[in-house]
Amino acid sequence: MPAIIATLEKEPGRPADPDTTGLYVVSNHIGTNSSLAFWKDVIKNGPAFANPELFPWTLANSVCGAIARHFGITGPNYTYTCPPDDETCINGVVKQAGEDREKYGLSATWIVIVH
Amino acid sequence: MNTIVITGVGVVSPLGIGIDVLWNNLLSSKTSLQHFNDLEAAGYRNTSACRVTDFEAPQITRGACMALEAAKQAIAQSNIQLPKNTGIFLGSTLGESMAYELAAEGEPIDPEAYNTFSIAKAIADTYQVIGPIQALSTACTAGNYAVGAAMAALQRGDIDVAIAGGAEPFSRIAMVGFTRSRAMAADGCKPFDANRTGMVLGEGAAIFIVERLDDAVKRGAMTLATVHALGLSCDAYHPTSPHPDGRGLTNAMNAAFKKSGINADDIDWVNIHGSGTRVSDAAESIALKNVFKNNMPLLSGSKGAIGHALGAASALELAICVKGIATQTIPPTPGYTIQDADIALDCTTQPVHKKINLVINNASAFGGLNASLLLGSSMY
Numbered sequence: 001m002p003a004i005i006a007t008l009e010k011e012p013g014r015p016a017d018p019d020t021t022g023l024y025v026v027s028n029h030i031g032t033n034s035s036l037a038f039w040k041d042v043i044k045n046g047p048a049f050a051n052p053e054l055f056p057w058t059l060a061n062s063v064c065g066a067i068a069r070h071f072g073i074t075g076p077n078y079t080y081t082c083p084p085d086d087e088t089c090i091n092g093v094v095k096q097a098g099e100d101r102e103k104y105g106l107s108a109t110w111i112v113i114v115h
Numbered sequence: 116m117n118t119i120v121i122t123g124v125g126v127v128s129p130l131g132i133g134i135d136v137l138w139n140n141l142l143s144s145k146t147s148l149q150h151f152n153d154l155e156a157a158g159y160r161n162t163s164a165c166r167v168t169d170f171e172a173p174q175i176t177r178g179a180c181m182a183l184e185a186a187k188q189a190i191a192q193s194n195i196q197l198p199k200n201t202g203i204f205l206g207s208t209l210g211e212s213m214a215y216e217l218a219a220e221g222e223p224i225d226p227e228a229y230n231t232f233s234i235a236k237a238i239a240d241t242y243q244v245i246g247p248i249q250a251l252s253t254a255c256t257a258g259n260y261a262v263g264a265a266m267a268a269l270q271r272g273d274i275d276v277a278i279a280g281g282a283e284p285f286s287r288i289a290m291v292g293f294t295r296s297r298a299m300a301a302d303g304c305k306p307f308d309a310n311r312t313g314m315v316l317g318e319g320a321a322i323f324i325v326e327r328l329d330d331a332v333k334r335g336a337m338t339l340a341t342v343h344a345l346g347l348s349c350d351a352y353h354p355t356s357p358h359p360d361g362r363g364l365t366n367a368m369n370a371a372f373k374k375s376g377i378n379a380d381d382i383d384w385v386n387i388h389g390s391g392t393r394v395s396d397a398a399e400s401i402a403l404k405n406v407f408k409n410n411m412p413l414l415s416g417s418k419g420a421i422g423h424a425l426g427a428a429s430a431l432e433l434a435i436c437v438k439g440i441a442t443q444t445i446p447p448t449p450g451y452t453i454q455d456a457d458i459a460l461d462c463t464t465q466p467v468h469k470k471i472n473l474v475i476n477n478a479s480a481f482g483g484l485n486a487s488l489l490l491g492s493s494m495y
Contacts, residue, residue: 048160
């Protein structure tokens with residue numbers, strides 16, 4: 001997560017108007033490692049004593065939420081699960097972002113592909 | 116702008132398989148909440164849930180099987196021959212949670228082959244359609260997102276028909292996670308109630324056939340509801356808690372009004388997110404007051420009856436909204452009995468028969484997501 005934030009800090013940098021910025025994260029694996037780690041913790045410590053801090057990171061939209069919190073982005077916030085290099089999926093995301101730009105009056109749309 | 120309509124609904128829910136069974140049980144204020152011995156035996160602190168007990172499927176593809184059953188019902192109701200370019204828009208939180216659990220237990224499984232996309236792909240493969248597939252992993256708002264994405268693709272002309280909705284099999288990861296996050300109810304889900312103590316985990320699937328009105332009319336289909344707009348926002352506040360001033364859902368509902376050109380004063384009914392947690396319900400109540408002020412529509416919620424099915428929740432509740440529009444009936448709110456002094460809003464306690472032109476289906480999620488889907492009667 002810190003690497004993603006650092007990359008976005010460099011380019012595109014902080015959004016001029018985070019309230020009119022939309023965020024679109026595309027990945028096939030966000031949440032996988034956390035889910036495995038969380039369930040291994042459940043196996044090790046039992047369901048009554050598993051570490052609750054891991055749980056929010058099991059969700060695929062956890063990264064999109066974290067980016068939004070870091071940059072204060074309150075516009076539409078999408079997480080798409082799609083196989084790597086699925087052009088149809090990426091095209092759909094680009095179209096959705098373009099449409100949201102018009103319909104929500106967004107000043108910027110960030111499409112973040114996480115491999 | 117093309118008008119977008121729903122012409123078919125399919126449901127697999129803890130309160131029944133098929134929308135009519137779910138609806139009739141909901142009108143009777145039945146709840147599907149049960150104690151489960153397997154959860155007790157495994158040492159879970161919380162052993163009650165709303166599970167679909169009359170649906171058999173392999174555990175590792177339970178989500179896909181539920182989605183396929185719901186899709187079959189929706190297609191049958193719509194009486195449609197699916198064109199090749201039919202698009203699939205499917206929301207889920209975890210996908211097939213069991214695959215992740217088994218992989219962590221050492222089984223040789225690639226869990227990413229069982230994520231949200233896999234459920235969407237199963238529908239596309241079953242019906243041999245080759246339109247776009249969008250797998251929306253937007254947690255407890257995912258069903259609303261999926262129908263909104265289908266609406267957008269239809270309006271752009273990318274596709275002629277969409278199969279859209281949400282699916283979520285029962286997840287042991289979520290059961291432990293929400294319990295350890297202290298979000299679970301001690302004694303059942305009580306949306307907006309003074310004595311609410313949290314949520315109850317559910318599971319299920321709801322799938323819709325969505326198409327352009329012109330196309331539906333041309334083929335003589337019965338339109339069940341009009342999809343007017345999806346409003347989205349993010350709290351950007353906390354990983355698991357909504358902003359306490361309700362700004363997220365306020366912005367989502369207002370976005371739906373702005374996109375559709377419909378006024379808040381014209382809304383007849385809000386299907387609340389109503390998870391039953393102290394903070395989430397309190398924030399939603401503030402959002403409702405921000406938006407509707409002194410002209411509050413009737414409020415109902417169904418998580419007291421069917422639990423919180425995460426990525427399928429807003430889809431299941433959208434199915435309830437569609438049925439409510441079709442029958443001009445607002446269902447009761449199982450679990451709600453005593454008004455909370457701080458919330459100071461009432462929910463329905465009995466079925467209410469009235470003219471329903473417009474309804475908002477609210478959903479919120481971990482990560483600060485908010486999604487408000489604005490539906491109308493087919494005549495509005």
